[in-house]
Amino acid sequence: MTDVREQILARLLEVVAAIPGIRSAYRNNVDLTSEQLPAVIVFDSDEETLTADFLSKHPPGSNSVVQMTPEIVIAEQTVGQVGSALSVMRRELIKGVLFDPQLIQIVRPPNGTIYYLNCQTDVGWMRSMHGALLAHFVFKYSLKPADL
Amino acid sequence: MIDYSALLYDPVFAELGVEATFSAGTAGEVAITVIDDTRAKTAVVGGAQMEVRSVGPGAFARIPELDGKGISRSDYLDAMLTFNGRAWVVRSYELRGSPNGEDLGLVRFLLKEDT
Numbered sequence: 001m002t003d004v005r006e007q008i009l010a011r012l013l014e015v016v017a018a019i020p021g022i023r024s025a026y027r028n029n030v031d032l033t034s035e036q037l038p039a040v041i042v043f044d045s046d047e048e049t050l051t052a053d054f055l056s057k058h059p060p061g062s063n064s065v066v067q068m069t070p071e072i073v074i075a076e077q078t079v080g081q082v083g084s085a086l087s088v089m090r091r092e093l094i095k096g097v098l099f100d101p102q103l104i105q106i107v108r109p110p111n112g113t114i115y116y117l118n119c120q121t122d123v124g125w126m127r128s129m130h131g132a133l134l135a136h137f138v139f140k141y142s143l144k145p146a147d148l
Numbered sequence: 149m150i151d152y153s154a155l156l157y158d159p160v161f162a163e164l165g166v167e168a169t170f171s172a173g174t175a176g177e178v179a180i181t182v183i184d185d186t187r188a189k190t191a192v193v194g195g196a197q198m199e200v201r202s203v204g205p206g207a208f209a210r211i212p213e214l215d216g217k218g219i220s221r222s223d224y225l226d227a228m229l230t231f232n233g234r235a236w237v238v239r240s241y242e243l244r245g246s247p248n249g250e251d252l253g254l255v256r257f258l259l260k261e262d263t
Contacts (some may be wrong), residue, residue: 031240031258035221 002147005068007106008139009044015100016040016072019092034127039077045071049143059064065111066143072097075132082123082131090119090133097137111143152248157210168231170214172223172252176214180217182224185256205228205236205259208244224255228262235262 009027017025017040022034023037047068058064061088074089076082094116097103109116117136124130165181189204207229214220227238235258246253 033225033240033242036225 002144004106004141004143005047005066008068008103008141009042009070011100011102011106012070012072012097013042015096015103016042016093019074019089019096021076021089026141032075034077034130037130038085039076040089040093041073041075042072043073045069050140061145063144064144066141068139068141069117069136070139072135072137073132074135075130077126077128077130082129083121086121086131090135094136100112103139107139107141112139114139150247152246153210153212153252157246157254165233168209168229170209170217170227170229172218172219172227175218175223178217178219180213180219181211182209182229182231182257205234205261207231207236207257207259208254208258210253211243211250211255212239214255215251224257229257229259236260237262 013025013027016022019040022038022040026034026039026040028044029041032041045068047066049064049066062109072093074086074093076085076089078085092142098114098116103114106112115138117138119133119135121134122132149237152221161181161183164183166184168182169177170180171177179198183206186207187204187206189202191200191202193200222239224241229236229238236257239260240258242249242256242258244254244256
């Protein structure tokens with residue numbers, strides 16, 4: 001049984017947990033306290049099969065190329081400017097994900113690939129300045145239903 | 149200056165509170181009093197097409213009582229809390245504050261099933 005999606009998500013959690021300065025790393029945890037910050041959360045999020053017309057020309061169970069977009073949230077609070085702190089962790093996140101040998105091996109280039117898509121930020125005040133950065137990466141991989 | 153612990157929290161806990169045991173790490177079980185705050189909870193999932201109904205287990209505790217019994221804030225997460233015939237694990241918490249100061253107020257433990 002080979003579940004590439006699960007392999008990616010499991011390895012992704014290991015990669016983000018190793019970001020310097022991160023105190024807590026979780027998968028799909030939506031409830032945190034400020035004492036757990038800086039934290040990084042991997043959300044399984046969505047995936048889709050590329051090109052609908054591909055599906056119409058092939059029998060059920062055919063291999064396809066899937067694009068998944070897990071969401072990674074970095075949350076931090078600081079006495080100073082939280083944006084700068086988020087920027088530092090964002091750099092480490094991008095480098096960590098795009099150059100991780102295991103993730104690259106899982107997606108299997110050239111059919112598979114990984115790229116950084118975008119990020120959004122939210123800021124606010126709690127005990128100190130609080131900020132969160134949501135980063136999207138795209139993982140493209142070959143889905144082989146027969147291997148599931 | 150009103151003493152909220154003496155005039156409000158302690159009488160309320162005396163009336164509504166239940167016996168509980170709090171255990172964190174290797175510290176052993178500590179007897180405390182909590183107010184059961186398990187609430188109905190509904191998750192809307194599947195692209196907002198379905199509802200899953202369950203409970204959101206929770207419990208209120210008095211921070212002065214916890215401090216007095218050697219339970220500090222760093223002990224809260226992943227501690228086991230047993231009360232009303234069930235055992236739970238503290239997955240998160242919410243500091244409720246108090247007119248007498250944060251350290252003299254309540255904490256609401258957000259709980260999950262003990263596996």
